Amino acid sequence: MQTREFFVSAPGKVILHGEHSVVHGKVALAVSLNLRTFLRLQSTSSGEVHINLPNIDTFLSWEITALQPLLAGCKAEQGGVKELDADLLKRLREFTGISEDSTDTRSMAVLAFLYMYLSVFAESLASITVSVWSELPTGAGLGSSAAYNVCLSAALLSARGNISYPLTPQQESARWSKEEMELINRWAFMGEKIIHGNPSVVDNAVGTWGGFLRYHAGNITPLSWVPILRILLTNTKVPRSTKVLVSGVKDKINKFPSVMKPVLESVSAVSCACEQTLTEMAAHGPSAELYNILEELIDINQHHLNVMGVGHSSLDTLCRVTLARGLHSKLTGAGGGETDTSVIQSTVEELKACGFDCWETSIGAPGVQQHSSAALSQDIPKILHSY
Ligand SMILES: Nc1ncnc2c1ncn2[C@@H]1O[C@H](COP(=O)(O)OP(=O)(O)O)[C@@H](O)[C@H]1O
Ligand SMILES: C[C@@](O)(CCOP(=O)(O)O)CC(=O)O
Ligand SMILES: [Mg+2]
Known part of the structure; x- marks a missing residue:
């Protein structure tokens, strides 16, 4: 050495x-x-x-x-x-x-x-x-x-x-x-x-x-062409293990293959639609319409993740609190979302009042x-x- x-x-x-x-x-x-x-x-x-x-x-x-x-x-x-x-x-x-x-x-x-x-x-x-x-x-x-x-x-x-x-x-x-x-x-x-x-x-x-x-x-x-996304991270602080969650999804797929496989396919389509929207944003500049699409995709994916059984009541609370302020959230292994400035502070305060940790970070x-x-x-x- x-x-x-x-x-x-x-x-x-x-x-x-x-x-x-x-x-x-x-x-x-x-x-x-x-x-x-x-x-x-x-x-x-x-x-x-x-x-x-x-x-x-x-x-x-x-x-x-x-x-x-x-x-x-x-x-x-x-x-x-x-x-x-x-x-x-x-x-x-x-x-x-x-x-x-x-x-x-x-x-x-x-x-x-x-x-x-x-x-x-x-x-x-x-x-x-x-x-x-x-x-x-x-x-x-x-x-x-x-x-x-x-x-x-x-x-x-x-x-x-x-x-x-x-x-x-x-x-x-x-x-x-x-x-x-x-x-x-x-x-x-x-x-x-x-x-x-x-x-x-x-x-x-x-x-x-x-x-x-x-x-x-x-x-x-x-x-390399991703527009600036502001990410508000929220840690619901609910202990969980990735290993257990990943194996739970596998069990669900094995139990209900014909139900779960289309869900996985749809999540894949969400990723592709998001990628395409980001490409359009990079080429023509961001617009309210394109941000709207990103938000809808986040909501759809969060529902799919709930179907996979990896949701949690604390994440439902998080989605409810942020949606009331026009923000769209999904878990990322356990939490994420996108935003506008003045709303952030009050949302953060409300999320902290729910006992969550919350911070904005760059990517x-x-x-x-x-x-x-x-x-x-x-x-x-x-x-x-x-x-
Ligand atoms: N700073 C760290 N020091 C020691 N172990 C760590 C550290 N960060 C992560 N780990 C290990 O990684 C595990 C967390 O992994 P995981 O359940 O995949 O959650 P995530 O990757 O989302 O944080 C911990 O249980 C620990 O074993
Ligand atoms: C659930 C999964 O897609 C991501 C896990 O991320 P994390 O360890 O929870 O940060 C598992 C994986 O990709 O290996
Ligand atoms: Mg991990």
């Missing part, structure tokens, strides 16, 4: 349309958020691996000699990671005592970290300390798991020497090459598989590449990056250094 300490970050995401149906091969439109997860990796000589996850109050360490036996029989990945190593995952579950049906926040984060660390460093386990802190709420549908996995993947692969450290001494932030980012994305997907069970690739793709993406059946197309942030410590707001290195 060449560098003693370095920092990386990756953004969260909002899915405009296509959550859940994307898992079943349909079109999704997603955009990165200007809310990021930050990771500090430090090489040490302690003979231990430390992970500090202050957002979820988790601080753990292991002796490398205790981890080494878990690798018995494992082949080191030569960069072409495609499938989860089920045997390694099983040994890790036994070692950590994390059962297969666990969706516990801490357990999932620890399992994803240990799996990636052991796989990437299989040839020679290194003493490192990894600290991760995020601006994203955890488990609120904003892709915190993907931002976490993308950061882990980028940092571990760099530290292992599988990809470069792109930052030069003159730079504040830098990105990896296309090939390196593809590798980051593939390893991040392994982490998503551990946390989500059956993820699409959308969240880790947005965390890796950033910007606005169209995703369909393995093909990622960046969209289209860059994907995974390496940063100099000086380039980060002072608070972030301070938080990451304090563990």
Whole structure:
């Protein structure tokens, strides 16, 4: 390992349309958020691996000699990671005592970290300390798991020497090459598989590449012509697990295939209609009529998501409150919408009175990056250094 300490970050995401149906091969439109997860990796000589996850109050360490036996029989990945190593995952579950049906926040984060660390460093386990802190709420549908996995993947692969450290001494932030980012994305997907069970690739793709993406059946197309959308994010703070929701939708499709398949198809059509409307806005300028179409599509999609069984009474409250002020909302894994200025403040106040967290954020942030410590707001290195 060449560098003693370095920092990386990756953004969260909002899915405009296509959550859940994307898992079943349909079109999704997603955009990165200007809310990021930050990771500090430090090489040490302690003979231990430390992970500090202050957002979820988790601080753990292991002796490398205790981890080494878990690798018995494992082949080191030569960069072409495609499938989860089920045997390694099983040994890790036994070692950590994390059962297969666990969706516990801490357990999932620890399992994803240990799996990636052991796989990437299989040839020679290194003493490192990894600290991760995020601006994203955890488990609120904003892709915190993907931002976490993308950061882990980028940092571990760099530290292992599988990809470069792109930052030069003159730079504040830098990105990896296309090939390196593809590798980051593939390893991040392994982490998503551990946390989500059956993820699409959308969240880790947005965390890796950033910007606005169209995703369909393995093909990622960046969209560069999107008009400015103001997104009012609302976190209803109702705890839920993506893994459980995704598997619930699958059960529903299996139980009522002829009812549910047209719903997935319709969501896909909503994504395409939204994409077409955004293209028209970019070509001819936004108009009230086009914004109206975007709003109607949001309402239609939210109804479809309710049909899939991933709604919640708190989301119904949110939609009711915002609609009373002429705003249209849908969940994004769990929440999103679009707006006009004077109405926002009063809507935010009313949503906060319902017990929800609410904030406006910008979209289209860059994907995974390496940063100099000086380039980060002072608070972030301070938080990451304090563990
Ligand atoms: N900052 C973080 N620190 C530690 N673990 C995290 C962090 N952010 C996300 N995670 C992991 O990701 C999980 C949340 O993933 P998920 O249920 O997919 O929700 P979402 O991705 O919408 O936030 C958490 O339970 C935790 O295991
Ligand atoms: C529901 C889904 O479409 C998005 C999940 O997003 P999040 O983890 O809830 O932020 C699942 C997926 O695409 O893997
Ligand atoms: Mg997630």
